[in-house]
Amino acid sequence: MSSSITGTIKEVPKTAEAPSQYLEDIARKATRTERVLYPISAIVGQEKMLRALILNTINPSIGGVLIRGQKGTAKSTAVRGLAEVLPEIEVVEGCKFNCDPKDPDKFCWECTEKKRKGTLNVNKRQTKVVDLPVGATEDRVVGSLDIEKAVRQGVQAFDPGILAQANRGILYVDEINLLDDFVVDALLDAAAMNVNTVEREGVSVSHPANFIIVGSMNPEEGELRPQLLDRIALQVEVTGIYDVEQRIEIVERRNGFNDDPKQFIRDYEAEQEKLRSKIVKAMQLLPRVSSTRENLRTIAEICIAFNVDGHRADIMIERAARTNAAYEGRERITNDDIIEASEMVLPHRMRKKPFEEEEFSVDQLRAVVDGNI
Ligand SMILES: Nc1ncnc2c1ncn2[C@@H]1O[C@H](COP(=O)(O)OP(=O)(O)OP(=O)(O)O)[C@@H](O)[C@H]1O
Structure with missing residues (x-):
């Protein structure tokens, strides 16, 4: 059957989008009352x-x-x-x-x-x-x-x-x-x-x-x-932010966006572009980042110490740590990558015994990684 396929995949030509084209598109959206999105790089904190x-x-x-x-x-x-x-x-x-x-x-x-x-x-x-x-x-x-x-x-x-x-x-x-x-x-x-x-x-x-x-x-x-x-x-x-200056910044930025979304987006376009290209670079680097046996041992020790169910946590920590290394522009995974990944993977996976509220602790995490547990 497949031998009878005669068609070819045709590419629709697409010109490289210059930043000015991008801004024109945004402006068009704004005037057409479509939803204009608050730029992610204008979010204060919440890293x-x-x-x-x-x-x-x-x-x-x-x-x-x-x-x-x-x-x-x-x-x-x-x-x-x-x-x-x-x-x-x-x-x-x-x-x-x-x-x-x-x-x-x-x-x-x-x-x-x-x-x-x-x-x-x-x-x-x-x-x-x-x-x-x-x-x-x-x-x-x-x-x-x-x-x-x-x-x-x-x-x-x-x-x-x-x-x-x-x-x-x-x-x-x-x-x-x-x-x-x-x-x-x-x-x-x-x-x-x-x-x-x-x-x-x-x-x-x-x-x-x-x-x-x-x-x-x-x-x-x-x-x-x-x-x-x-x-x-x-x-x-x-959680909400409890720093006064940052709270003020949130209000000022939101007002700036509401008052003139087109200008606000223009003001943040350089930051947005920086983030876009960091993401693309990380995607390209990711296939070259691989875990060493030592990295995997550290992850296994963490998951045992934190008493997680099954092995999904080990797999997820490894993937997130590898991706974090790529996002930071590195081919090597550090213990800090593993700690950062574990902080996001572990808290909801620790096996809780009845009547026992086992709290997740970053100090305990670091102690395991440093070999003190
Ligand atoms: N850290 C922040 N940086 C910039 N703007 C913020 C920040 N925190 C809150 N805001 C602003 O507060 C408003 C509420 O934010 P958002 O709607 O995203 O909240 P949410 O967490 O999704 O809450 P909900 O579940 O009530 O929808 C938005 O106008 C948003 O721009």
């Missing part, structure tokens, strides 16, 4: 949250971030703002699942057909941050399947949902602790297989659903289901 988000974008195999904290601490501003510093990806033009033209093995049925006919074009666009609202219906999340139509038209009867839109992007779930069980189950399934499968009355449709999950929650409103908590690799706590 841990920003680092956890950035590490995941450099290396999506880390496995997501859960941001826990008080209301109004820039959680959603940071996640939404991330979109503006993410590198562009290649997608099949018009594909509802954002199929990667370079990965035909994972093509959806439409892209497979386009490839067969030789009508497959390629587009470049920024990685998307897709919102999953708490009240979304099951059909809206996983997609809907019209059974009668399916019998007549096959997969054409499938109307893709949010998990399709999020493929190869970031899925943002604000108030993730308030999600309905059916959505949690769908997320767990997709996270396990990188595929979303919808089954109705014996008819089944599957499509690629490989996304970075970013959840945010206020723990005062309820806890997250343990299965989902275990699946999300990193966790960061955010």
Whole structure:
């Protein structure tokens, strides 16, 4: 069958985007009353949250971030703002699942057909941050399947949902602790297989659903289901900032943005560009960063000392530490990379015995790394 494919993948020409073009696009958005995003590099402090988000974008195999904290601490501003510093990806033009033209093995049925006919074009666009609202219906999340139509038209009867839109992007779930069980189950399934499968009355449709999950929650409103908590690799706590100067800065920057978003974005464009290029460099460096046996031993000793369940924590710490080294422009992983990664991986994974509130302690972490435990 594959020998009969005669078509070629056509590239849609794309001119290199000069900064002025970028600013023009932003200005256009602003005048069209589309949502203009507060630049992520204008967020004051909250370094841990920003680092956890950035590490995941450099290396999506880390496995997501859960941001826990008080209301109004820039959680959603940071996640939404991330979109503006993410590198562009290649997608099949018009594909509802954002199929990667370079990965035909994972093509959806439409892209497979386009490839067969030789009508497959390629587009470049920024990685998307897709919102999953708490009240979304099951059909809206996983997609809907019209059974009668399916019998007549096959997969054409499938109307893709949010998990399709999020493929190869970031899925943002604000108030993730308030999600309905059916959505949690769908997320767990997709996270396990990188595929979303919808089954109705014996008819089944599957499509690629490989996304970075970013959840945010206020723990005062309820806890997250343990299965989902275990699946999300990193966790960061955010609290309000108690430094007077920084609080003033937050208000001044927000006012600056509200008063004249175009000018505010122009003022931060150099910072944004710096961040963009640091992320791209880290992505290029990452394949050359590898863990030594000594690094792996340190990680194993930490996970034993902190009494975590299973081995997922070891794997996640290694990935996050390796990515942190790449973000810092190094090919070697240091103990500080491992400590920084452990601080984000361990707190929600320590096995708590009944009636015992075991607290996570960075001092204990350092003591293990220094060989004093
Ligand atoms: N550190 C910060 N730097 C810049 N702006 C901030 C900071 N913290 C809060 N803000 C501002 O405070 C407002 C609230 O932030 P945001 O909506 O991101 O909060 P949130 O943590 O997502 O809370 P909620 O769960 O209530 O939505 C925004 O206008 C944001 O710009």
